[in-house]
Ligand SMILES: Nc1ncnc2c1ncn2[C@@H]1O[C@H](COP(=O)(O)OP(=O)(O)O)[C@@H](O)[C@H]1O
Ligand SMILES: Nc1ncnc2c1ncn2[C@@H]1O[C@H](COP(=O)(O)OP(=O)(O)O)[C@@H](O)[C@H]1O
Ligand SMILES: [Mg+2]
């Protein structure tokens with residue numbers, strides 16, 4: 001498996017399509033346990049990212065993902081902005097001057113991205129955040145390496161997203177609800193599921209319709 | 211000794227003159243341990259009071275002091291507004307339909323006013339507030355009754371005001387300074403001293419120049 | 421009134437603070453009635469009559485929780501409550517203004533009682549804003 | 553810079569809140585440099601780049617104490633501090649925004665150190681706003 005700038009663009013465009021489609025759904029999840037802007041935040045942030053990358057020729061993965069991260073930090077004012085932004089920045093730093101990478105390198109770079117999310121947000125597994133999807137998915141990618149089955153990645157991301165339903169939020173606005181956050185899927189875990197779903201679809205080689 | 215509406219007007223006008231003259235001084239006291247507006251608050255508040263009472267014929271002390279209290283509450287946005295305002299309202303309630311009162315009744319009405327200040331502000335003796343002047347002065351008036359010596363009242367008010375210098379503020383904005391409020395005279399204690407000084411001057415029968 | 425939730429009254433010495441805070445809270449919970457009172461004659465301070473009007477505008481039999489910034493606001497607020505009339509379900513929360521209001525609006529949005537909303541506001545004091 | 557005092561940086565999801573708070577604090581202590589950052593593109597949120605600019609505008613070797621409203625502001629603020637560059641005298645106060653800022657500005661006005669100013673802000677948590 002090889003992942004290059006064209007694959008990277010494919011990933012981000014596909015993710016943006018999902019976010020635009022699911023904007024209302026993400027918002028409704030955030031209305032239940034947050035402030036109801038997660039759909040808006042993600043849809044606007046990635047729309048800006050797509051605008052930014054659309055007209056630029058990227059010679060390597062590092063510069064490409066740096067633009068993704070910076071744009072998210074610049075445009076998204078909620079927790080998701082600096083968290084996903086930091087993730088993509090750390091990801092880009094691992095991919096400096098890389099034109100293409102294999103599955104092992106992809107897993108390692110995503111592991112650095114997760115580290116960025118963790119140190120930025122100080123959330124742990126079980127806190128009902130994006131970490132609850134990122135951590136198991138990155139673990140899978142690290143352990144499977146070149147043998148990763150993209151369908152297994154999609155399945156796991158969905159399962160872990162669903163698992164946030166039974167968790168009590170310990171971080172972010174949902175933490176104000178305490179135990180009353182139980183019974184609702186975390187909005188950030190859901191957008192993270194879309195992120196990995198889009199990646200898996202690209203890894204599967206699904207066709208790229210812009 | 212008799213105190214009537216003309217004496218009451220005399221008192222308030224005289225107090226206002228002092229406050230206008232001492233506006234900068236009161237402000238400097240409040241700059242040291244508060245927010246620097248006590249001079250402004252008192253000068254503006256009593257200017258409004260004087261405007262209000264100037265053109266009105268009052269048939270009794272109750273209605274007169276009700277206007278004083280209401281105007282202070284309406285026009286002064288700092289702690290001094292509702293505190294002095296409440297004092298004058300409680301004072302007025304004791305003087306309902308009274309056309310003139312003697313020294314004993316004056317002391318009792320001021321005692322009710324002090325009660326209003328206390329329950330509104332919850333300050334105790336020694337908290338470095340207006341209570342530190344009001345309480346001993348009202349005690350003196352209550353115990354002396356008709357035999358009150360106005361010069362003794364002035365002396366005591368000044369002494370008690372000075373005593374606030376060594377106190378640690380427990381109420382109001384100065385409380386944020388804790389022990390560092392020690393060494394400064396309390397602005398409210400100072401304006402209260404003027405209030406009683408003006409009253410004593412009226413009781414002495416000093417002439418009334420508007 | 422929008423619903424059966426407990427209302428919230430926010431008082432500050434500066435109008436901008438409570439007007440901004442209300443915006444922030446409306447996003448979190450559009451279904452809770454929030455009244456604000458801040459400043460006096462466009463300057464820093466509070467005004468008992470203005471507070472009374474704000475209180476009136478959101479009072480229902482479900483009750484009101486009041487939050488304020490500084491002690492002198494409390495003095496005027498208690499005066500306002502007295503002017504408004506006794507025996508009402510009104511609780512002053514001993515809580516930080518912004519953080520307490522956030523917790524209160526979340527709690528009220530869940531349909532809880534005026535005591536529970538006030539408690540939630542007061543618990544915001546214990547809130548650790550920076551985790552280790 | 554006005555003087556040798558510790559500067560204060562106030563961050564909120566809503567610009568109005570910190571702009572009003574700055575007005576309130578300026579009245580108490582005009583000699584302390586206060587920077588504010590709030591909102592993003594005129595909406596509710598925070599912006600790491602804007603926070604960095606605000607920080608830059610008041611940073612001196614005396615240090616800066618940062619106060620914020622909600623956790624997501626902290627995430628952006630830490631990002632901003634990282635972008636600003638390491639090894640600076642910058643302390644995040646685990647304190648209620650309004651009450652902590654009031655205590656901080658008083659403490660800074662007395663000429664105290666950045667640690668003392670941050671401690672004063674954090675002590676505002678313990679502040680009893682309603683006495684018995
Ligand atoms: N400290 C944190 N660490 C990791 N993820 C977090 C943290 N705080 C919030 N999140 C994630 O962010 C999501 C909310 O994002 P969003 O609604 O865009 O921001 P905000 O909560 O500021 O409005 C949550 O559902 C959660 O998954
Ligand atoms: N709770 C209180 N009880 C009695 N007096 C108080 C109280 N709080 C403040 N004061 C008095 O009010 C004075 C300050 O008045 P002022 O400066 O006009 O109001 P603010 O402090 O709101 O700016 C203080 O010097 C003190 O004497
Ligand atoms: Mg949100």
Ligand SMILES: [Mg+2]
Pocket residue numbers: 035037077078079596597
């Ligand atoms: Mg938000």
Ligand SMILES: [Mg+2]
Pocket residue numbers: 240244245246247248288
């Ligand atoms: Mg003052």
Ligand SMILES: [Mg+2]
Pocket residue numbers: 245247287288289464465
């Ligand atoms: Mg004031």
